[in-house]
Amino acid sequence: MNKPHHRGKSQLTIFNGLSEDETRQLDKLSSLISLESHSYLFHQHSPANAVYMIEDGALMIERSAANGKRQILAFVHPGNFIGFTHNEYYEFSVQTLTAAKLTKIPRRQFIELSDVIPQLKHNVRQISSNVLAHTMDQVFALGQKKANERVCFLLHQLLQRKGEGSTENIDLVMTRQDIADYLGLTIETVSRTFAKLKKDGIIDIHFAHVIEILDMQQLRAFALAT
Amino acid sequence: MNKPHHRGKSQLTIFNGLSEDETRQLDKLSSLISLESHSYLFHQHSPANAVYMIEDGALMIERSAANGKRQILAFVHPGNFIGFTHNEYYEFSVQTLTAAKLTKIPRRQFIELSDVIPQLKHNVRQISSNVLAHTMDQVFALGQKKANERVCFLLHQLLQRKGEGSTENIDLVMTRQDIADYLGLTIETVSRTFAKLKKDGIIDIHFAHVIEILDMQQLRAFALAT
DNA sequence: CGGGACCTTGAAACACCTCAAATATGGTGG
DNA sequence: CCACCATATTTGAGGTGTTTCAAGGTCCCG
Numbered sequence: 455m456n457k458p459h460h461r462g463k464s465q466l467t468i469f470n471g472l473s474e475d476e477t478r479q480l481d482k483l484s485s486l487i488s489l490e491s492h493s494y495l496f497h498q499h500s501p502a503n504a505v506y507m508i509e510d511g512a513l514m515i516e517r518s519a520a521n522g523k524r525q526i527l528a529f530v531h532p533g534n535f536i537g538f539t540h541n542e543y544y545e546f547s548v549q550t551l552t553a554a555k556l557t558k559i560p561r562r563q564f565i566e567l568s569d570v571i572p573q574l575k576h577n578v579r580q581i582s583s584n585v586l587a588h589t590m591d592q593v594f595a596l597g598q599k600k601a602n603e604r605v606c607f608l609l610h611q612l613l614q615r616k617g618e619g620s621t622e623n624i625d626l627v628m629t630r631q632d633i634a635d636y637l638g639l640t641i642e643t644v645s646r647t648f649a650k651l652k653k654d655g656i657i658d659i660h661f662a663h664v665i666e667i668l669d670m671q672q673l674r675a676f677a678l679a680t
Numbered sequence: 681m682n683k684p685h686h687r688g689k690s691q692l693t694i695f696n697g698l699s700e701d702e703t704r705q706l707d708k709l710s711s712l713i714s715l716e717s718h719s720y721l722f723h724q725h726s727p728a729n730a731v732y733m734i735e736d737g738a739l740m741i742e743r744s745a746a747n748g749k750r751q752i753l754a755f756v757h758p759g760n761f762i763g764f765t766h767n768e769y770y771e772f773s774v775q776t777l778t779a780a781k782l783t784k785i786p787r788r789q790f791i792e793l794s795d796v797i798p799q800l801k802h803n804v805r806q807i808s809s810n811v812l813a814h815t816m817d818q819v820f821a822l823g824q825k826k827a828n829e830r831v832c833f834l835l836h837q838l839l840q841r842k843g844e845g846s847t848e849n850i851d852l853v854m855t856r857q858d859i860a861d862y863l864g865l866t867i868e869t870v871s872r873t874f875a876k877l878k879k880d881g882i883i884d885i886h887f888a889h890v891i892e893i894l895d896m897q898q899l900r901a902f903a904l905a906t
Numbered sequence: 907c908g909g910g911a912c913c914t915t916g917a918a919a920c921a922c923c924t925c926a927a928a929t930a931t932g933g934t935g936g
Numbered sequence: 937c938c939a940c941c942a943t944a945t946t947t948g949a950g951g952t953g954t955t956t957c958a959a960g961g962t963c964c965c966g
Contacts, residue, residue, distance in 0.1 A: 517816065517820055519820075519824070519905075521905065523824045524824075525819060525820045525823045525824050527816060527819060539809060540805040540806055540808070540809045541809050541813075545813055545816065546816070579766040580766055582766070582808065582812075583765060583766045583767050585812065586808075586811065586812055586815065587767075587771055589812065589815045589816060589819060590743065590753060590771065590772070590815060592819050593751060593753060593815060593818050593819055593822060594743055594745075594751045596819060596822035596823045596864060597751045597822045597861075597862075597863070597864030598745070598749045598750075598751050598864065600921080600922095601921075601922070629943095629944065629945090630944075630945060630946095631944085635823075636823075637823070638822060638823030638824065639922080639923090640922075640923055640924080641944090641945080642922090642923075642924080642945095642946080642947085643921090643922055643923070644945095645945060645946055645947080646922095646946080646947080648945095648946095649946075649947085661930095661931075662930075662931070662944075662945060662946090663931090679745075679747065826953080826954095827953075827954070855911095855912070855913090856912075856913065856914095857912085865954075865955090866954070866955055866956080867912095867913080868913095868914080868915085868954085868955075868956080868957095869953085869954055869955070871913060871914055871915080872914080872915080872954090874914095875914075875915085887962095887963080888912075888913060888914090888962080888963080
């Protein structure tokens with residue numbers, strides 16, 4: 455494929471620090487795929503045949519249970535690397551929140567390549583460490599934080615993947631239900647918590663999906679509380 | 681070191697499938713350390729200089745916050761491999777629940793060795809996958825399960841590391857507070873939940889720390905609920 | 907046998923959930 | 937471009953599970 459890969463500002467991607475030749479080797483394995491909004495990239499328990507890098511759009515990683523309960527494990531964005539595992543089957547599903555474009559790389563071949571390109575191996579390890587760290591953060595949030603702290607935790611995460619920029623607006627591409635399933639709350643509690651944060655002057659809600667941070671200091675205090 | 685390594689029945693350890701020579705190479709890097717009960721192996725944010733394999737005893741992985749809140753990330757047992765990271769600093773503390781013996785291996789040298797021994801590399805990857813899977817299970821439990829389901833979730837986990845044996849007794853080496861901090865509950869809720877499970881005939885409580893499973897089917901139903 | 911730490915139990919408060927209804931939003935066809 | 941519709945969000949009222957605060961009981965170890 456010849457399309458340029460997404461490269462975030464200072465964000466870590468699998469392409470970081472690769473030589474042109476190494477990048478070419480990866481490119482030879484790659485294909486670009488497009489997905490519609492609210493479609494599945496793959497499902498839990500399906501064979502883990504490929505890894506993906508997000509070029510454009512937003513997706514969420516989810517785990518569902520027989521009784522219909524659903525836990526969102528992460529919201530992912532351009533530059534993120536997903537589907538990497540050493541198990542035979544995926545342990546979660548990945549669903550698009552918007553139309554999306556992804557680079558697809560056969561998993562076996564990707565692993566073989568990462569075994570011979572030290573920089574690529576290093577990147578993969580770094581990303582894997584970050585994924586685990588992110589998941590541990592979520593455990594802490596779900597185990598120890600109150601509803602308002604959890605919502606701020608999410609807003610803070612969404613802010614961080616933009617630059618350390620000013621009090622920008624946050625565009626929430628996910629529904630309240632998605633947020634609830636990420637934070638272990640109900641949709642009503644999420645909605646009420648947003649309302650309370652607005653009343654307290656910490657955020658403003660321009661539209662349901664456009665949030666402005668008014669008091670960054672307080673937001674961070676809630677987000678990092680505990 | 682010449683002490684034999686712990687090898688669980690079918691449990692995956694870093695030593696799985698290594699040749700005698702490869703095992704010897706690891707042994708040359710290893711030292712055996714002993715820790716008293718309720719002492720720290722290392723603290724969050726300290727330099728990640730070594731990885732460890734548990735030979736004997738029980739420990740817990742914890743993450744603490746400034747305000748005193750604490751989240752237990754895992755209870756670990758003989759055969760488990762801990763401290764492996766590609767970050768410069770540990771992201772959690774490890775504390776002993778009992779007196780413990782561990783094999784200590786310098787992290788840098790361990791990583792170098794795992795780069796040249798395919799089987800060791802494979803084992804490390806497998807273990808890392810398991811750690812992430814375990815953490816995702818915990819996210820699901822904390823986000824979606826009720827108190828009784830969470831307690832059964834823990835009991836079920838503790839049962840699994842013994843054989844698929846019969847209705848054995850479980851020896852809880854951790855305190856009710858540790859359990860509470862693992863499951864995102866309070867100590868009183870944990871205590872009341874145990875009482876309720878006993879009243880419902882699902883478990884029996886011989887001593888506070890010796891639990892017998894009476895109704896395995898119901899326990900699993902609760903543990904895996906959702 | 908005594909003392910401290912841990913565990914259990916009770917009662918009341920509270921955060922969050924459930925159920926229900928009203929309102930807002932965003933996409934679509936006329 | 938607007939009106940309409942389906943869907944998503946907000947808000948209200950009441951219920952429930954979990955927490956908080958407090959007291960009593962149990963266990964273990966010296």
